[in-house]
Amino acid sequence: MESEISFNKFSCVTKCAQEQLHVEVFVKNAGLHDPVVCRSAQETIQTLEALYLASVQDLRNAVGSPSGLKELKLQFKGTYPYLGIWGKGAEHVCEVFRSWAILREDGYYGTTVTHPDLFKEYWEQQLLHLFSIRELCCVVGRSSRFIPIYFLKEDVLSHAKDISQIKGMLTMPSPKDMDDQVANGTVLWDHLAIKPLSYFPAERTDYSVTRIHHYCGTSASSFQNFILLTNYQRYVDLFFHYAKQRLSESDGVYTHWIEPKDTILSSKDMDLSRTREAGHHFQMPAYHLVSPDRNGISLVNIGVGPSNAKNMTDHLAVLRPHCWIMLGHCAGLRQSQRLGDYVLAHGYMRDDHVLDEGLSPNIPLPPVETIQKALLNSIQEICQLDDETMMSRVRCGTIVSTGDRNWELDVLNRSKTFRQCRAIALDMESGIIAANGFRFRVPYGTLLCVSDRPLHGELKLQSMAQTFYEQRVKEHLTIGIHALEALRRLGPDRLHTPELRGFQDVLFR
Incomplete structure (x- = not known):
């Protein structure tokens, strides 16, 4: 002894x-x-x-x-x-x-x-x-x-x-x-x-905590672990109506709504919302459907362009969210695509050059498998499509992201790039959002909806755009929300996969 x-x-x-x-x-x-x-x-x-x-x-x-x-x-x-x-x-x-x-x-x-x-x-x-x-x-x-x-x-x-x-x-x-x-x-x-x-x-x-409040109008502590990024007010309006409906239910999944100016609303106060006014006061307003464990959903209207997308994700990354997904519109590049079809990014051709110094465009951005599966399953369930219809409505492939909104005026010079990378769509934000997700080890995904087909004569003019918005925006947002809720059920260990980690990496996630 x-x-x-x-x-x-x-x-x-x-x-x-x-x-x-x-x-x-x-x-x-x-x-x-x-x-x-x-x-x-x-x-x-x-x-x-x-x-x-x-x-x-x-x-x-x-x-x-x-x-x-x-x-x-x-x-x-x-x-x-x-x-x-x-x-x-x-x-x-x-x-x-x-x-x-x-x-x-x-x-x-x-x-x-x-x-x-x-x-x-x-x-x-x-x-x-x-x-x-x-x-x-x-x-x-x-x-x-x-x-x-x-x-x-x-x-x-x-x-x-x-x-x-x-x-x-x-x-x-x-x-x-x-x-x-x-x-x-x-x-x-x-x-x-x-x-x-x-x-x-x-x-x-x-620095990023103060920038988030400046751009978004809500404090960093309001952000949830699952983030949707968009650049249309219509998605904000529909997200508000979804939140209003979910808060009226008694399942306790979500507890309240937070909007710019750090306004907190319970289910009975939702009619007091000033959601429509936020864009006049903040550059990239954010809205939060809050859950008790912070695993609710935040939506940020990042506006248009890769610089905005980089700016926002640079700052959101410090919050270490479980994932972010871009819901945006794109130009369909293939003859077989129709307006309203969905595009799921399996690869990105970064032609915006916004992040070239931080992450070389030569570095490939792999798709995050768990997010890809969640988005595909959500499309099939929300749209009630059989396997054959899914193949015609949803295209998976390379998305070209550009910094030039008027790229159509230089299409002859761009055609070679489109052909060589086998691109299926073009937008402005997806490449940066994926690149910053890869750079900061935040699981990322992109689900775009074809809103025009300039190479085939279908330009996004006012009357055509209005019809598209009425037919597809609600469905598009519903798919994104459904996918995030499925990912939440998986848990962080399944989301934060080794594919995003480096050979030599920090201990913290």
Whole structure:
């Protein structure tokens, strides 16, 4: 018995010594302050929450005077919390059921974090998986990165007596700390003492959280894990009517509706909606059919063009949604297509050049199988089509995405590209939405509806367009919603497949 007790003491001492060694690595290489070793996911999250709230309160207290800010910086308070993990890699990694929270090799990983209110569920999901590993050391502390005060709520600055006196002492957002090199896969990790734990550090996340509210008119916390992207107000109107109907039902799947200006409406308040006015106030208004577990549906009217599509998905990616799907219109390029037919993208020819620096157009964008299946099944079920009719109504193939809305005026030069890539349709947004999904490891899909056939003389003129909208838009949106609800039932482990992960990737999803 004595030898067993002695052995347990030795094991405990050895473990403490190892933890101290890991802590020293984070202090030395990450500039960590006041480190704490956490031994569970819950303890880690609680510590991160406490540190973040303390930093915000310290900033709030200090902005009243220049001396307060100076003292804050000397003490390294008002900084982002830091999360560091050391883990022992598994000898064999099974990727069948999960592609994230897997340690493939021994090493140190770390990142700054922000907004515990927004990411608590996400952190818990990642950490619970990581703590299930046989050997793990989790260290939390204050980083050396001060929170730019402009990322905090406006009431923080309202505490300042004289903004002009303290402006030079405020930490400003730095573009170099918001770079997407980790997500782009351009960072070589082998030489790093501490590898990235997540795709986005705190400053990049804060930037996107503020941009989302600016463009969409709703806070980032309103967004659900399943996102539809469109560029027509008609889809918004129909989504509102769908939400109104679902909220009147008593199944409890959805609880309320959120629209721009952070207006929250219950089922009995839906007639007070100002949905039609949102476009006058916000560039890319967002609407949310909320479920208790945040697995409801958000719809964003991103407007027209690849720049808008990149802008929105750049920011939505920090929220780590389970998927996004583009519902848009396209020009059918094949003689056999008819107006109202559906196009399911199996490949993308990126001819918009908006993201060429971040992700070369030479890199193929594979279809995400689970989303493809969900969309095909939804078309067949909603439209009640047999297999033979499906083959004539739905075309699968390559979509060309262009940045030129008037591409029809240069069709002679484009015809060679159409022929060589065997394109079946052309639009403006799908290529970027898929590219950013691939780049940021967010499962993506595209379902387009043929609204014109310029190569065959059917142009989208006013009378023809109106008839198309009346006949197809409701069906199109219903298919998209039906597909998202099917994907929700699959669960995140089935959605976040290894195909979107890199050879060398971060631990967090």
